[in-house]
Amino acid sequence: MALLLLAGSSCTKFDNYEEPAETIKGVVFDKNTGKPLQTEVGEGGIRIKLMEYSWSDSPTPYYFGGMQEGNFNNTKIFAGEYGITVMGAFVPLAEERHKVKGTLDLKFEVEPFLNVDWVGEPVVNADKTVTVKALIKRGTNNKDFQQNVSDVRFFVVAGAPYVGENNKDDRYSVYISGTEANNMLGTTVSLTTKAPLESGFTYHLRVGARIDKEIEGNRRYNYTEMVTLKMP
Helix, strand or coil: CHHHHHHHHHHCCCCCCCCCCEEEEEEEEECCCCCECCCCCCCCCCEEEEEECCCCCCCCCEEEECCCCCEEEEEEECCEEEEEEEECCECCCCCEEEEECCEEEEEEEECECEEEEECCCCEECCCCCEEEEEEEEECCCCHHHCCCEEEEEEEEEECCCCCECCECCCCCCEEEEHHHHHCCCCCEEEEECCCCCCCCCEEEEEEEEEECCCECCECCCEECCCEEEECC
16 A cells, blocks of 8 residues: 555655736837727637747747737736737738737737718708718728628627627628629718617617638638727
8 A cells, every 4th residue: 555655655746836926018109090900709700829939949929819909918928928910800910929927018010901980960860870980991902901891880789898700699780792882982881770779778889890811710801999888
């Protein structure tokens, strides 16, 4: 029994590595407006790709996502040297190399595929539907990223202040695709909810548009800023 106990003890291994505690944070800015890039949470938004070169020239990529206002923050990073690439609905940027120890605060300036801007304020109609106007235009002169506009969406949701392709209410949201969507490029479009909104509820509104171009396997939307509307 003593021998068995000793054998078991000798096989026990302890993880002596400290938990990751360094931080990579930052903001992705729209080069055309100087404001943070409007995107969404999740796979359809900003993704940050990390390549840890501290121990290997061909490491396994590690990804994490950003928030819908173009910011990102990861507080569980191991110290080391990283190649950092930010990806989204914009002309791709080259990888940057940084040493991470403590907090690394980054700023990226990008050319979005499209700029989608509000024109005026949302209008509550007599039947409780809501009409908005937005201008959709190219965000880059790079011909490699000027494909047709494939989709235009008016996203509407109640509840948490996150709205986009990843979080919308299909009872109200409006979907336009194909030739009709592409014809909206360079114009101010008017979009009205599919159904009346309910009185007393607070809704979050955005217009998004995307081109027929995949980045890392996804066709991502460019967005207006979010507008919050409390229905009378």
